[in-house]
Amino acid sequence: MTKELVLGVHLLVRDEEELLPHCLRSIVMIADEIIIIDTGSTDKTVEIAKAFGAKVIATEWQDDFAQARNVGLQHATTKWVFYIDADEEVLTGEAEIRHFLEKTTADRCMVHVTNRVGERPEEKIEHGLIRIFRTDKGFRFQGRIHEQLLSDQEMISEIPVSPLRLNHDGYLPSLMKRKEKVNRNMHILTQCLQDSPTDPFILYNLAVTHCQRGEYQQAVDKCAESFRNIDFQAPYRPTLLRDWAKILLKLGQSNQVVHLLQNEVQHYRNYADLHVLLAQALEEQGFLLGAFASYEQASGCKAEAGNSYVCEAGMNSYRPYTAMGRLAQQKGELQVARHLFEHALKLHPRYEPALISWADYLQETGASDSEIAEQLMGLVQPEQPEDTCMTIHALLHIGAFSTALFILDEHMLHTPKYTNLQLICLIQTGQLSVSVALIKKMIAAFPEENRQTLLIDWALCSWSEQRILPYTFYEAMEVEQKIMIRSIENWVLEEKGVQQTTDNKATIDFIQIIMERAVEYRLLRLAKRLSEWNSCLLIPYAKALYQEGHILLSADILLDLLEQQQLDAEGHLYLGEILYLKGFYAQASTMFEGVISLASDNWKARMGAAASYLHLAREVAFDTITAHPEAEIVRQDLQKLEASLKAMGGISWQMKQQGRRRRNIRAE
Template structure:
């Protein structure tokens, strides 16, 4: 009599919240379900029994392989499919029986899609052996991150392991799940035990580094990953992932030179791995080398989606790489090229928010009307909330508000966006009331920003904060708001104010274009006036910022950052000599300031170009002058590929030409 075909094996302990989803996904293909329970005290066992599972009770012994192998000893089927309780079979089930009955393979690779967050792109994909023949010699190895492959390869060549059509979705890396199960601390304990038992096994050391990274211990992670890297030969199957993870940790530590060295060296071994090229692009972009970064992202896009042998993040080599290329093209002014690249990204992932926002930004830069931009977004996505969010990002608040008013009911995120649009369009009384509703439901730390916005709604109408505004506030918050209320409404000089509090309020007032309020806050001290000037510049009020920066320079309160902004402003106006003098002043104090160095170099080239153009005007056929001009312009183009200049988004670009005469326009939009 033939044995049943397929058994599904799961280890459990208090998994009542996820086990039904897991078992539902396999109930049509499993001839046998084996549950190895390690001490559940919830309804896990009852749920498993309801699916007809065979229950094997055992004590948890800090060893996943031991528990897995106990389950294998109770198997009666020809084939074994191993799952975790927080996983589900998502694809390929209908092909499984026919595949297993016809194949001469010993094992199959199964694709695992790890869900890392709520967005579709928050996915990490890899393949591993989860489906294999029942064989008394096949037993898992490793206290944690247990492996069956070594046992199979001892008896059969690699060619006996084939690719299956199965896809498993793993939900265990979602933050709430990780916290509830305390997986990270458990993994750390088991890995430390494994390393103690096998101190030279790089696989354990590598996973220990990953666990340190998950705990936020980046220095410890970097150290362990370096040690694993030094011990791991090129042929080990997990080595490409080790390189990828080590590069990500180096980037997180801002060790850009080491990350670049690692990636350039390892790309020679894994030249079809798009994640490495993409990470190299991120490294070079962080270094400000935009052209080189673009080339790395472009190479990632040539690779396309990673081959199944690699662990890969969704979008590497596809929509993420195209979006990054588009951002860079936008930055150096190739806006039409950026539009085409954003469209390529959206063709691969229509709902990818960074690409949608980038497309809208680019179309705005090309002078397209907001109504037409919205039509392009509607072609890309039918999600009205997403359309509204993108339109708000580029400063098209009336269009965003109209979209939001057509959504019923509106989510919490949508209500917050509606309040933003109401304030940005000058509808402060209505925004004040809606913010009050949100405030009653909000938890820290989101309450503070809602309070600031609500106060600004009052002050924009030149009204003092009502008594009920202070209800529920801490004594410190009451003091701060009362002090600023007295200053903004009655010009009573406050006795003391918190620097972070005023900084946040000042920044928000400028974002909302409440410049009368922001200017009043800037008058509290010379330090706040300089903060106000910088804030104006960052938010696109360049002409207003110029007046304030010059005033700060006259009073001697201009610092290095303010000096740079003024120099940048002069450069943009074509005043190269004056700008150069300021850049040189910065470099005298901070010789390693690369942004100032690039600005100074561009000023020198601008001056040289003016001289060359003047010379050609007098001697139009002079070949040396023509050659000089070509070299100067080529050098300028190369330097434009280095990130040094302030970049403004769509909402900020709308403020670029506001002058002092526009104060009342931007402060009271009615």
């Protein structure tokens, strides 16, 4: 008696010799039949396929995925077809799938797919896809790209989730680049658009492809065009909203994200990604209470098996808990923050943003660097160098460079991948000669595109120790670069007869880059000297100081620039923040009004002015009550002012005091 062929596995391939063996090994136990449609491989793909017992069908590639997949369906002899790609593999469910298919009455079944988009455990996107279907129901593929499964027969509405779970590596940046999938997709989608210029599905996939090419504004335009044409019931509509919002955030257009998602999240209450994206947009605009509420909504979303939503890992758990902890800490609610961070780390002890936030919290609450490092290492429980580096990154965030360097030395993390972390720690701890020796080794080992930053660091270390750069520094440099750097060096080392080019924009731009780098490394004497090259460098110098937490040094320069009427809007804002923090509310309000006169749409300045006026009004009310205790109306006004100031605590308009910046502020 002939054995019934239950499940056939179909693949569409071309030059997949590297990935195909992993895929076929994962399905060989469940497949009664393996059909491989080859569209012109020139490597060992066909040979590998046949070694696994696959039936290989050669077909000419016609820029049409549906056409090629349908060729395979013509050769199917099984009751069910499961289609998979070479960059995918079955993780679990092999033992249960046959029993599941024998019992189900459905025509189609979903498979849970995990798409890896990076190397970290949380860098993955999960969703359910229809990948298994009966062969006697007239199913066919349609669409040149991102093909859809269709049938002209009436279907049973139930689409259950099968036991199979897939891992997909095709979205890893290394694979995307190597296989040139993005350019191939753009070519096919452009052809499709010529045939159907208003098709929302094609427009959406064009947006995704533009995004993958780094063409973010074109991606936004295609998302908007797709959204105008899309049907509300379209299954990919929530994913379009998600991707559109992510691109807008990348472009810094958080106000557009709020406008887009505030109503849409009501339609997709269990889609955690949309709630998190809305929260991120609200947070960027300073609305802490609204952001907290949206993160909280995300944390309450339930993860359902076979969820058709495209979901980033942790969007309903450790990601929003970490964000809520950060916001609670920002509002001064430290016990709430502690609870939320602990919960996030319990769910994912190696989630780096949670580790960084936990280190920041511990620093604010008075823990020593060694205590923080000990707690972090206890959470991470490092098994390999990459795990230890999570602790290093958290320590660098809070400026604990000596402790980070000790851990790097203790664990002998001196391979090229980790020497950059070592270099940062060495420079930050003042070990400049050792840093130069390390830089020389790194230049020989690192790719050429990384050398510009290393050369800047070399120059900073040498000039800080009043050393002239050696001939080897200039190797492979063009003549113009050599002249520019030697000119800067002469100026920095105060050689006699220096003739700096004060109006050369290229030189000034380069000096600004190395000056800001010097401030970041706390090489402040050198940074000050670089800022003296040209008066136009004073504003970026003062801003860099303020951003790194050197508040008093920054304030002196900003006040001088104000007196000379050379201060721009951002400089006014920074000076206003400094005055506000010192309690000089009248002077602060003047600064914020100055910002508004220069940039009327600056919401931070408007919030600063409002807060300053509330404090001034509060002072007047308090003085009045002190002089006239019987003034009940004024007492009521004071209570209202106190309530307004408390409410403004839920809006973040000042630069955050955290991590390295907090350390520098305290040191100053």
